[in-house]
Amino acid sequence: MTKKVVRINEATIRFAGDSGDGMQLTGTRFTEATAIVGNDLKTIPNYPSEIRAPLGTLAGVSAFQLMFGSSRVFTPGDIPDTLVAMNPAALKVHLKDLKKGGTILANANAFTAKNLKMAGWETNPLEDDTLNGFTVYSMEMSKLVGKALEDSDLTSKGIERTKNMFALGVLFWMYNRPVEPTETWLRKKFGKNPAIAEANITAMKTGYNYGETTEIFTTSYAVEKAELPKGKYRNITGNVAVAYGLVAAAKKAGKELFLGSYPITPASEILHTLSGLRNFGVKTFQAEDEIAGITSAIGASYAGDLACTTTSGPGMALKTEAIGLAIITELPLVIINVQRGGPSTGMPTKMEQSDLFQAVLGRNSDAPIPVIAAQDPADCFDCAFEAARVALKYMTPVIVLSDGYLGQGSGPWQIPDPKDLPEIKVTHPDPSARGEDGFMPYARDENEARPWAIPGTKGLEHRIGGLEKENLTGMVSQDPENHQLMTDIRARKVQKITQEIPALEICGDSKGDLLVIGWGSTHGSIHVAVERARKAGRSVSHIHLRWVSPYPADLKTICDSFDEILIPEVNSGQLSLLLRAELLRPIHQLNKVRGEPFRASEIENKINEILG
Amino acid sequence: MSETIQGIEELNLTRKDFVPSNEVRWCPGCGDYSILANMQKTLPVLGVKKENYAFISGIGCSSRFPYYMDTYGFHSIHGRAPAIASGVKLANPDLAVWVITGDGDGFSIGGNHMIHVLRRNIDLNILLFNNRIYGLTKGQYSPTSQLGMKTKSSPFGSIDRPFNPSAVALGANATFIARALDVDGKGLQENIKRAQRHKGASFIEVYQNCVIFNDGEFSDVENKATRPDSALFVVHGEPMIFGKEHDKGIIMKDNHPKVVSLGGDWSEKDLLVHDETNSNITNLLLEMTFDPLNPTPFGVLRAIEAPTYDELLHSQISDVIRIKGEGTLEDLFYSGDVWEIK
Ligand SMILES: Cc1ncc(C[n+]2csc(CCOP(=O)(O)OP(=O)(O)O)c2C)c(N)n1
Ligand code: SF4
Numbered sequence: 001m002t003k004k005v006v007r008i009n010e011a012t013i014r015f016a017g018d019s020g021d022g023m024q025l026t027g028t029r030f031t032e033a034t035a036i037v038g039n040d041l042k043t044i045p046n047y048p049s050e051i052r053a054p055l056g057t058l059a060g061v062s063a064f065q066l067m068f069g070s071s072r073v074f075t076p077g078d079i080p081d082t083l084v085a086m087n088p089a090a091l092k093v094h095l096k097d098l099k100k101g102g103t104i105l106a107n108a109n110a111f112t113a114k115n116l117k118m119a120g121w122e123t124n125p126l127e128d129d130t131l132n133g134f135t136v137y138s139m140e141m142s143k144l145v146g147k148a149l150e151d152s153d154l155t156s157k158g159i160e161r162t163k164n165m166f167a168l169g170v171l172f173w174m175y176n177r178p179v180e181p182t183e184t185w186l187r188k189k190f191g192k193n194p195a196i197a198e199a200n201i202t203a204m205k206t207g208y209n210y211g212e213t214t215e216i217f218t219t220s221y222a223v224e225k226a227e228l229p230k231g232k233y234r235n236i237t238g239n240v241a242v243a244y245g246l247v248a249a250a251k252k253a254g255k256e257l258f259l260g261s262y263p264i265t266p267a268s269e270i271l272h273t274l275s276g277l278r279n280f281g282v283k284t285f286q287a288e289d290e291i292a293g294i295t296s297a298i299g300a301s302y303a304g305d306l307a308c309t310t311t312s313g314p315g316m317a318l319k320t321e322a323i324g325l326a327i328i329t330e331l332p333l334v335i336i337n338v339q340r341g342g343p344s345t346g347m348p349t350k351m352e353q354s355d356l357f358q359a360v361l362g363r364n365s366d367a368p369i370p371v372i373a374a375q376d377p378a379d380c381f382d383c384a385f386e387a388a389r390v391a392l393k394y395m396t397p398v399i400v401l402s403d404g405y406l407g408q409g410s411g412p413w414q415i416p417d418p419k420d421l422p423e424i425k426v427t428h429p430d431p432s433a434r435g436e437d438g439f440m441p442y443a444r445d446e447n448e449a450r451p452w453a454i455p456g457t458k459g460l461e462h463r464i465g466g467l468e469k470e471n472l473t474g475m476v477s478q479d480p481e482n483h484q485l486m487t488d489i490r491a492r493k494v495q496k497i498t499q500e501i502p503a504l505e506i507c508g509d510s511k512g513d514l515l516v517i518g519w520g521s522t523h524g525s526i527h528v529a530v531e532r533a534r535k536a537g538r539s540v541s542h543i544h545l546r547w548v549s550p551y552p553a554d555l556k557t558i559c560d561s562f563d564e565i566l567i568p569e570v571n572s573g574q575l576s577l578l579l580r581a582e583l584l585r586p587i588h589q590l591n592k593v594r595g596e597p598f599r600a601s602e603i604e605n606k607i608n609e610i611l612g
Numbered sequence: 613m614s615e616t617i618q619g620i621e622e623l624n625l626t627r628k629d630f631v632p633s634n635e636v637r638w639c640p641g642c643g644d645y646s647i648l649a650n651m652q653k654t655l656p657v658l659g660v661k662k663e664n665y666a667f668i669s670g671i672g673c674s675s676r677f678p679y680y681m682d683t684y685g686f687h688s689i690h691g692r693a694p695a696i697a698s699g700v701k702l703a704n705p706d707l708a709v710w711v712i713t714g715d716g717d718g719f720s721i722g723g724n725h726m727i728h729v730l731r732r733n734i735d736l737n738i739l740l741f742n743n744r745i746y747g748l749t750k751g752q753y754s755p756t757s758q759l760g761m762k763t764k765s766s767p768f769g770s771i772d773r774p775f776n777p778s779a780v781a782l783g784a785n786a787t788f789i790a791r792a793l794d795v796d797g798k799g800l801q802e803n804i805k806r807a808q809r810h811k812g813a814s815f816i817e818v819y820q821n822c823v824i825f826n827d828g829e830f831s832d833v834e835n836k837a838t839r840p841d842s843a844l845f846v847v848h849g850e851p852m853i854f855g856k857e858h859d860k861g862i863i864m865k866d867n868h869p870k871v872v873s874l875g876g877d878w879s880e881k882d883l884l885v886h887d888e889t890n891s892n893i894t895n896l897l898l899e900m901t902f903d904p905l906n907p908t909p910f911g912v913l914r915a916i917e918a919p920t921y922d923e924l925l926h927s928q929i930s931d932v933i934r935i936k937g938e939g940t941l942e943d944l945f946y947s948g949d950v951w952e953i954k
Contacts, residue, residue, distance in 0.1 A: 299700040
């Protein structure tokens, strides 16, 4: 039987199963194979915060979604075309999101009376009319892998575990992806346990062949390579990209990298990645808490390292006092907040953009700090690098805002040539900096940066600390005039960073009816929504803020060229409030705090509503 | 060793080198003055270059210390000095890093950092000024204040059971623990020397008199007349003898330390011998601290050798570099599955 190959431009797939079913891994492997084929893509994991919610329950469902295509892909997709449901609970949770007429691949063996009951299905949806209107491939995955691995030495439990590889194999066939990279990867991953590696490979190939030979499938899909700029690419998550950006900045600055951190979801992978890079001279310090994470970094910075600390919302709250210390001592420091849903510990595995106020304003006293926000996983590399560069140049802490969606989601990263990354010039004063009146630790260069004299330098002994310092000499001072002066200088210094911010890119016309302003990970959805609205003839443009403090110099001029402004944010309106104060004009808001990113359609609807 | 080894003569440092021009502003009579003077006297003879000292403190009267030392200094935030100092030492292992802290700073707000820096055995020297009170915030009870103590925040007497800081240090497996008295310059200097030379986290608890809010807290050991009978100065390898006439000693009886008079039934060879490498002895000395029947022990209570975190970190870095080669950005960027768009 010959099977049809249908060419499509893009596809969105969601893998869903019990948290023990290996859906994150399956999704990641599909992503890698898709990246290698040359499609553009974006991914998003979605998993419960409990490590092992009870088996088969709705709370235990773990999912992974990706969208890939032959043109630029800006989001992990609004609604999946294909849903892989490894059990009834997964089907129950995700069916409502599936596209009308979409495809369902289900593991029929998991649809037992017990599992159905736990998921709240009264009858078996694979066998009644529930799924009418969808294309359903009900496969006995557990049984099929059982048969294929009859002769293996694995226990029956071990064999059952390989069913996710079977599902992956079927999808590889369906979307014409190569199996070899996963084969190689499995052999490497289970190097010490070749029996497991081979069993998984067999399961995957069984799935692939099942697609090829059984009669239930008649069609497979081809998605052509995307037309991305020429170059070498790899797939990268935002968290790994942050780690790489920091390592790159340290190399370019000729500095050793120090990370002081305490594990927290969804930021931990940055600590994991950096701790594996000892051969890059990276010093990771898993501190006893977030406070020690940031203060150890402040100490390392004082002693001359490029220092950073990584965390998520609640950890950021703990670091607050120390951020003030870094501000008043004017030491370079990169602080990364991979935001999650809050308040308090909130929703650890869900994304939100609600720490903007905290980043920009959340400290005692007048304590301005530069804040840069990444807009997609690959951009996390650039933001981390840029934050380090600015921190070193201006002698200031810098906050990088990422979020769970960027940190754990992935997309292709055009690998930069290290030679093309900007050099970061760092100077430490030498004994000659000691003048007639001694060394002036709070003297300033043209960027208002103070000299970074590091302990061990003869003749420049001096004291810094959290008490207000006298201008120039750095002596403790409670003088009112001096406090006003120092407060003004610190603010001016942060304001100066405006000179580092390139002109805003306007997607669309430079004037018109509506300007959509975004920041952070909403970039993709806003971009797609604005493009769609423009195609429909609407006068709408988009700008995206990477630096949210200070604002880009041209922000106001651009805003002045539009009648209306819309700010979509995954929070209750934080940038909207800040920009109303900055621009002194009304702003439309679109807000959502559901632990999920925007769908492009939600933004598109809002654009249409405003433009009438 | 953290210090750059050089001949002490060659460095040619004197006390004056460590005295800055600014004014010292503790209350007249505060025990902090003596501690400062003894530090300034001791540093020149340790063989460390002046610019290689870094004094890191938290917040409290005692934490103003770095301003009064003409070296590198960092007066930070309440309780966090051990963590800041850890970063300093890991970034630059050549520095001789001192942590200056108070009982409130180090054992209330900073208790967590304190136990972990000791546990990790980072090569730092921690000088705890224990005045059993909060000085800077004007006299509230601290985690070392005695039960029943009346202060501004405990007008009916404190109902908090106190910490014995050196015992906490032992609990955290500190490799060096010493106790000193602000008024005993000789003992203090000896401890400072030993701590600086010790490889690993050194913890010195100094009993410090706060003349304003807790004057006389340590009067029995501070007072020259009563000290010989109420303080026991221990020396490694020597029997535990004290008393004005060197006529008293410590023996073990029914598994407890007990004071005996020498000369009659007891002679020196019956006495307990101090062994700073034996944690049972250290523990025994620590238990004597609050016991009215026993003298308060001072001196180096414990000193053992153990690998330091900073050494382990740097040797792990060199080992991984030896095995994997020094990482380049190309290696890093190309460590995943790469494809090319031509
Ligand atoms: C976060 C924070 N909380 C509280 C304080 C107020 N505070 C300053 S010093 C101090 C206690 C200091 O006591 P101790 O460490 O015993 O030092 P001493 O002044 O007795 O030398 C307190 C509570 C502060 N500075 N920061
Ligand atoms: S309040 Fe007490 S500890 Fe503080 S300076 Fe005065 S005497 Fe010293």
